[in-house]
Amino acid sequence: MTKGRLKKLRALAREAEHLQCQYDDLVCFPKELVADTYNDYGTGHPHVKLASGHGDAAYPALRQKLYGKLREIQAEVAFLEGWLDSVEDPEMRDILRLLYAGGLTQEQAAEELGYSVITIKRRLKAFWEKNDY
DSSP: OOHHHHHTHHHHHHHHHHHHHHHHHHHHOOOEEEEEEEEEOTTSSOEEEEEEEEEOSSHHHHHHHHHHHHHHHHHHHHHHHHHHHHOSOHHHHHHHIIIIISOOOHHHHHHHHTOOHHHHHHHHHHHHHHTTO
């Protein structure tokens, strides 16, 4: 595990939510709006008219693409969450969750847990050095 990969956890979770909403919208409304113009000669002179309707040519491919990306992101989020669960020290696990899953700063995490900022920094440094991440 690298810090950079873990830092992406929160952003990936948000991206998965957005992709799920887009995917759900496509499933509920599987048609695209199409429009074109034509000349109407009903009065003897050409009048431009607009024709519009629904098609669905591109939607299956788009749905499949969104579904694939969504599953890929969900797998990464599940892996990162599982890795956080595997951290043996409960206090360190709590610190990591607050920082990487919760998006708090070190100062906010220190306040939340009742530690000094220096303690948080030292514990993080020791953890990353000990685990060769």
